[in-house]
Amino acid sequence: MATPSDRERAAITRLENLFLGLQASRYVGLDRRVQRPVFLKPQGHARGVFTIRPDLPAELRVGVFALEESSAWVRFSSDTSPQIPDAANATLGLAIKLLDVPGPKLLGGEEQALTHDFVLQNHDVFFVDDAETFADFTEVSLASAEAFEAFLASHPDTARILQEMAKEEDSALLARYSSTVPYAFGDRFVKYALRPRADSCDPPPVPKEKRGPNHLRRDLRRRLLERGARFDFFLQFQKDPESMPLEKATVRWSEELSPLIQVATLELPAGQDIDTPGQPEAIDNLSYSPWHALPEHAPVGSINRARRAVYKASADYRRRRNHVPIGEPSEAV
Template identity: 30%
Template sequence: MISSPLRYSPDLELPRPDEVETDESLEKSFDHILETTARDYGRAVRAVHAKAHGLFEGMFTIHDNLPPELAQGLFATPGVHPASLRISTNPGDILDDNVVLPRGLGLKVERVAGERLPEAEGDGQDFLMVNAPVFAVSTPDKFAGKLKLLAATTDRAEGAKVALSTTLGAINAALGAIGLESSALAGLGGARQVHPLGETFFSTVPFRYGDYVAKFRLRPLSPSLTILTNAIIDTSGRPDGLRETIRQDAANLTGEWAFEVQLARDPEKQPIEDASVEWKEEDAPFVQVATLRIEPQDSWSADKVERIDETLHFSPWNALVAHRPLGGINRARRRAYKHSSEFRVRVNGCPFTGAAQGAE
C-alpha cells in the first residue's frame, strides 16, 4: 500500500558540521580542473559536463487537472513554456567519444513565474539529471573526495583515455563526483556507446516540491525516442561521433519525453541526506506531470552553441523557492557551481545575460 506524501519541513535536512571545509575542498578541486582546461583549450569550460553532444530548444507543457499533491510550484499552473536542453558527458575534460562515459542532461524551463531563491537569476527553473537513478556517493565529504580524484585525472594521458586503457580506472573512480560510477568502465573496452536520446535521466537527489519532497525523471515517451533506447552508436574514428549522430537524427526527429515526479513517502525508505539510496518505485511511484517536446532542428547550430553551450548555465539552485534543492549533495553544489560559473565569466570575458541564467 502506497502511503501519503511526506510533508516538506526544513527539519528534514540535517547539515553536517564539516560542510564549510567540504565546500573549500570542492572549490580547490574545481579550480584545478578549470585552470587546467582553460590553459589547454584557450578558454574556460565547465568544471563538470564540459563536453556537450546535443543542444535543443523545445516546449515544456505542464499538464492540467493534476491532483493537489502534484499541482505544486511550477506545476501548479498548466501551460506551455519554452525550454532549453543540453546533453553532455560528465568530466571537465573534452574527451574523444571513444571514451565511454556517463551522460548528463541539463533542462532549463524558461519564463517561469513565482518566488525565486535568492541566488537564482533570470526566469528559468533548472533540472540537472544523469542517466542513473542514484548518486554514487552518499554525503558531501565523499562528494569532495571523489571530485579530488577526478581533478587528478584532468589533463593526464589523453592517448590512454582514448584507448580505453590504463586511465579509465582513475576516471571511473572519480565519476561519483557527478553522480555515477560505471562498473563497465573498469574494463578495458568500456561500456556500450548507446544513443543519448533513448536514455532515461534522473535527478538522483531530492528537491522541495511545494508542500512535499520529490525526485525527478525524464523518460523517452514517443516512439521516435524509445526506438533509440539501447541503440548502439559506432564512434570508431569519430572523436565527436555522438554529436554527429545526434545532429543527423535531430534534423528529422519529433520527440517527446515524459517529465515525472517521485514524491517521497517515508523518510527512512526515501532519505533526504543519503543520495546513494534509490527510492524504489514500488514505495514511491513516478507520475508524469509534464511533457517535453522537440521538433526537427539543428542540434549543433552556431546560435545554439553560442546561447546554450557557451552562455547558458545550469544549476539546481537556479530555481523557485517551491523547488529548493535538498540534502547535502545539493548543498555542496550550491557554492561550487557558482564558483565555476564565475571563473567562466572572468576568463572568457563574457557576462551571462538574457532570460536564461544560472550557475553552471
C-alpha cells in the first residue's frame, strides 16, 4: 500500500484544521452541541442483523465474513444541516456498526473494541481523487461562492460528479449505497456495495408533491414500523490496477470487468420505532469510521488516509465538547 508523501501529510493536517473549525463554528450557531462536520442531518437509526451467506466459498471467508452473523446498529443520514429540506438532493450516508466482532481494530485508542464499521453513501465514486485536492476543495467551499465556482471550472470531473450526486432519493431504504473508495480484503482489494432487495421495496414512495421537508425520516419510520427492510451486501474485487486504481477516488470500477459478488444480507426487522424516547440521542452519540475495522479490511487510498485523521479528530472533539464518553455500543444501547 502507498505511503503518504509530505504533501499528502500537509493536506491531511489542513483538512483536520478545516473540519475542526467547521465543527467549532456550528457549536456556536446551532444548539450548543458540537455536530458532525459532514452527514450531520440524522434521518434515523435502526437495529439490524448482518448475516453472512452460509454457502460463501472459503476464499471469501476473510475477516468479518468468516463469522456467521452479527447484530448491528445502522445510521441513516444526509450530508447537510438539519434545517435543510430533504428535497435539496443532499448525498445520503449509511453507516453500519457490527457488534461482537473479535480481533484487534486499526483505529488508535479503540484497538480492543468488539465492533467493526462500514461507511457507505449513495454514490459509487468520490468527488476528488486525493487528500490534497480534497483540502483545496474544502478551503474554497468555505471561502466564497466565487472561489468555489472557479475551482469547479478548473476541475471538471469534480463538477460532473457533484452533479451526479445531486439526486433526490425516494427513500433511504430504497437507495443504492457504495463504499466509493477501496479497502483491503486480505491480500486483495475491494469496494463494498449495498443494494435493497426487491422483496422489501413496498410500499411505494410518497409522491413528490406530497413530501414535506423531512420526508426521508418519516418514510424511514413508516417502513421500519410496517415492513422492515433487507439489503444485499456485495464485494467488487479489483481486477485491473490501471482501470480500477486505488489512489484515484473519482474513477468508477467497471461492473462488467468485475461483477458484484453478494456475500451477506443486512436485515432491519419490522416493528422498530426510530423515535423511541432516548434511542436517537444515544445512538447519534456514536462515531463511525472506515478505520474502525479489522486489519484484513484496512482502508486504502489517499482519501481513506485523510479520513483516518479527520474522522478521529472530529469524533474526539465532538465527544469531548459534548461530554460523551468514548466507547462502543452493546446490544443494550
